[in-house]
Amino acid sequence: MTLPAIALICGLILLVWSADRFVDGAAASARYAGMPPLLIGMVVIGFGTSAPEMVVSAISASQGNPGLALGNAYGSNISNIALILGVTALISPITLKSSVLRKELPVLLAVTFLGAGLLFDLHLSRVDAWILLIVFSCLMGWSIWLALRQRQDSLAVDVGDMLEDNPMSLKSALSWLLIGMVLLVISSRILVWGAVEIARGFGVSDLIIGLTVVAIGTSLPELASSLAAVRKGEHDLAIGNVIGSNLFNTLAVVGIAGAINPLDIGSEVLYRDCLLMGLLTMALFLVRVGSNGQRQISRGQGLLLVTIYIGYSGYLISKVLGFV
Numbered sequence: 369m370t371l372p373a374i375a376l377i378c379g380l381i382l383l384v385w386s387a388d389r390f391v392d393g394a395a396a397s398a399r400y401a402g403m404p405p406l407l408i409g410m411v412v413i414g415f416g417t418s419a420p421e422m423v424v425s426a427i428s429a430s431q432g433n434p435g436l437a438l439g440n441a442y443g444s445n446i447s448n449i450a451l452i453l454g455v456t457a458l459i460s461p462i463t464l465k466s467s468v469l470r471k472e473l474p475v476l477l478a479v480t481f482l483g484a485g486l487l488f489d490l491h492l493s494r495v496d497a498w499i500l501l502i503v504f505s506c507l508m509g510w511s512i513w514l515a516l517r518q519r520q521d522s523l524a525v526d527v528g529d530m531l532e533d534n535p536m537s538l539k540s541a542l543s544w545l546l547i548g549m550v551l552l553v554i555s556s557r558i559l560v561w562g563a564v565e566i567a568r569g570f571g572v573s574d575l576i577i578g579l580t581v582v583a584i585g586t587s588l589p590e591l592a593s594s595l596a597a598v599r600k601g602e603h604d605l606a607i608g609n610v611i612g613s614n615l616f617n618t619l620a621v622v623g624i625a626g627a628i629n630p631l632d633i634g635s636e637v638l639y640r641d642c643l644l645m646g647l648l649t650m651a652l653f654l655v656r657v658g659s660n661g662q663r664q665i666s667r668g669q670g671l672l673l674v675t676i677y678i679g680y681s682g683y684l685i686s687k688v689l690g691f692v
């Protein structure tokens with residue numbers, strides 16, 4: 369059990385580091401290619417911060433562990449909202465200004481319900497997976513059209529500031545893009561092997577491992593980028609990271625896993641994990657129209673989100689230990 373634990377920890381550390389390098393390289397390369405900042409923020413960074421989940425889930429499904437892939441996707445969505453936005457709001461209340469993000473929030477809510485609806489028969493089929501991937505493709509087309517049409521959004525300003533703060537030559541950008549991509553695959557293989565072996569050793573499902581340890585690990589790039597954005601006053605970038613990542617996870621990550629290896633799921637996935645994910649997404653949507661007209665996630669709301677996440681994680685751990 370020692371070797372799988374070391375593999376899991378080392379895989380997570382390398383995964384987070386390589387994902388950060390991949391995002392930096394991809395964003396800088398996109399800028400050299402003449403891509404507008406808003407499009408970089410909505411598509412390139414959204415894809416980059418979800419790259420760990422995508423690679424881990426694809427490898428998990430291809431190796432016959434689709435439960436780990438599903439747990440990784442939904443667990444990451446839950447941690448993105450409850451843990452990442454919660455911790456970020458505790459440090460500094462998050463104000464939503466971007467009109468583009470306000471349009472994406474209802475889309476995220478609809479996508480969340482779509483994902484849950486497709487699992488209502490407790491089976492993720494290849495047809496279900498391709499529906500998710502087709503919706504994802506349409507959504508990417510809409511995002512590109514929106515970004516090209518509305519270039520002066522406040523999210524574009526935040527992304528532009530981020531790129532100015534991290535200047536990079538074209539050679540360096542392409543090098544880090546390639547290095548990050550290769551290390552993402554290597555670290556994901558190490559991580560998946562360690563997670564599966566630990567799950568077998570403790571006699572727990574790979575779904576639980578995916579919902580907890582792997583989900584938190586693959587969400588660390590979003591946490592780091594959100595904290596860095598808020599420290600610089602780039603609040604829209606912090607929320608945009610979460611919205612973009614959750615859209616990618618629900619559609620692309622689950623879709624890729626299901627297309628590779630369809631799976632039956634337990635009812636707890638639908639009535640525990642999907643339900644919590646949906647409620648948290650609704651809460652995020654309600655914050656947008658918030659009380660007294662304030663579009664802000666306050667410190668009190670951040671504390672509530674973190675408390676919910678601790679309670680959820682505590683329940684999963686208690687289940688593993690046999691207390692519930």
